[in-house]
Amino acid sequence: xxxxxxxxxxxxxxxxxxxxxxxxxxxxxxxxxxxxxxxxxxxxxxxxxxxxxxxxxxxxxxxxxxxxxxxxxxxxxxxxxxxxxxxxxxxxxxxxxxxxxxxxxxxxxxxxxxxxxxxxxxxxxxxxxxxxxxxxxxxxxxxxxxxxxxxxxxxxxxxxxxxxxxxxxxxxxxxxxxxxxxxxxxxxxxxxxxxxxxxxxxxxxxxxxxxxxxxxxxxxxxxxxxxxxxxxxxxxxxxxxxxxxxxxxxxxxxxxxxxxxxxxxxxxxxxxxxxxxxxxxxxxxxxxxxxxxxxxxxxxxxxxxxxxxxxxxxxxxxxxxxxxxxxxxxxxxxxxxxxxxxxxxxxxxxxxxxxxxxxxxxxxxxxxxxxxxxxxxxxxxxxxxxxxxx
Numbered sequence: 200x201x202x203x204x205x206x207x208x209x210x211x212x213x214x215x216x217x218x219x220x221x222x223x224x225x226x227x228x229x230x231x232x233x234x235x236x237x238x239x240x241x242x243x244x245x246x247x248x249x250x251x252x253x254x255x256x257x258x259x260x261x262x263x264x265x266x267x268x269x270x271x272x273x274x275x276x277x278x279x280x281x282x283x284x285x286x287x288x289x290x291x292x293x294x295x296x297x298x299x300x301x302x303x304x305x306x307x308x309x310x311x312x313x314x315x316x317x318x319x320x321x322x323x324x325x326x327x328x329x330x331x332x333x334x335x336x337x338x339x340x341x342x343x344x345x346x347x348x349x350x351x352x353x354x355x356x357x358x359x360x361x362x363x364x365x366x367x368x369x370x371x372x373x374x375x376x377x378x379x380x381x382x383x384x385x386x387x388x389x390x391x392x393x394x395x396x397x398x399x400x401x402x403x404x405x406x407x408x409x410x411x412x413x414x415x416x417x418x419x420x421x422x423x424x425x426x427x428x429x430x431x432x433x434x435x436x437x438x439x440x441x442x443x444x445x446x447x448x449x450x451x452x453x454x455x456x457x458x459x460x461x462x463x464x465x466x467x468x469x470x471x472x473x474x475x476x477x478x479x480x481x482x483x484x485x486x487x488x489x490x491x492x493x494x495x496x497x498x499x500x501x502x503x504x505x506x507x508x509x510x511x512x513x514x515x516x517x518x519x520x521x522x523x524x525x526x527x528x529x530x531x532x533x534x535x536x537x538x539x540x541x542x543x544x545x546x547x548x549x550x551x552x553x554x555x556x557x558x559x560x561x562x563x564x565x566x567x568x569x570x571x572x573x574x575x576x577x578x579x580x581x582x583x584x585x586x587x588x589x
Contacts, residue, residue: 226448305376359469
């Protein structure tokens with residue numbers, strides 16, 4: 200849960216054709232190396248960080264979580280470097296505190312101690328939302344893309360709506376709960392639906408309508424403040440950015456780079472459409488909700504609901520449509536080769552959820568899955584071989 204706004208949001212885009220600034224926030228779990236349960240040692244871990252890693256670190260809503268926010272970036276190479284160095288630093292600090300850093304979207308085994316950092320805002324959230332705020336910890340990947348002004352940012356969110364279930368499916372990385380397969384590729388997505396201010400971004404005609412709606416929801420008690428706008432895409436309340444927050448945290452740095460590259464290209468593409476006068480599709484909310492549920496259920500390995508037609512289609516058909524749609528922007532920003540290579544790898548290896556399941560099908564032991572994920576989180580190449588062992 201957001202406690203505020205992070206450095207990754209502070210990119211400022213201009214109307215020129217140069218690459219849009221962007222940044223990424225990643226949330227991670229700290230797990231007991233023996234049991235796989237969440238370990239509430241975030242204070243110890245963050246206290247061990249120094250230099251850039253300390254500057255990029257954030258407390259989260261649980262003491263078993265840490266969040267790392269990249270600086271503002273303009274290219275995927277720099278983003279990759281920041282993500283890799285942050286993960287390595289936190290993993291080392293976690294090991295010194297007796298914890299394993301794991302990039303997974305939802306608590307895979309159990310969270311016995313629902314500890315949280317001491318903060319008045321967290322106390323208010325728990326008081327307002329009760330047991331919902333005490334659900335097991337969840338970890339997302341939030342991508343921020345610079346947009347020149349809030350009016351345009353609201354229109355961007357309108358245009359993003361039909362594509363975000365596809366991003367959600369690509370990023371699915373949380374199939375386990377209580378040590379068992381849930382049947383969902385993204386259990387995080389299902390668990391988060393208990394929050395009343397979460398879901399597909401509504402369609403807004405203007406920034407003024409957006410602001411009125413948010414204020415009505417705050418007045419109603421659905422949100423504490425503007426920081427609790429949890430829609431899958433939202434304009435920042437403080438900076439000229441759009442934040443896309445539909446993705447599970449990525450198992451590897453390369454997976455995170457692909458998601459960030461796709462999201463930036465998608466924002467760039469819809470801005471081109473807006474400037475040529477193309478209206479946003481007026482999709483029904485129920486259809487979008489269903490499309491997101493299907494993305495959480497199947498990920499890349501099944502079928503997705505096309506919100507424009509209401510038909511179920513193979514997931515990769517919709518992924519290919521997304522890639523065709525954003526390829527000019529990817530090419531313009533120099534990201535096409537990187538994203539194409541990453542998507543080719545996903546075709547071969549499967550989503551993060553499928554890779555976890557492959558390990559689990561082989562051994563039946565959730566601990567094998569978590570050891571594999573820990574290696575994936577920090578780039579241990581030996582962990583990658585496990586997914587192909589029979």
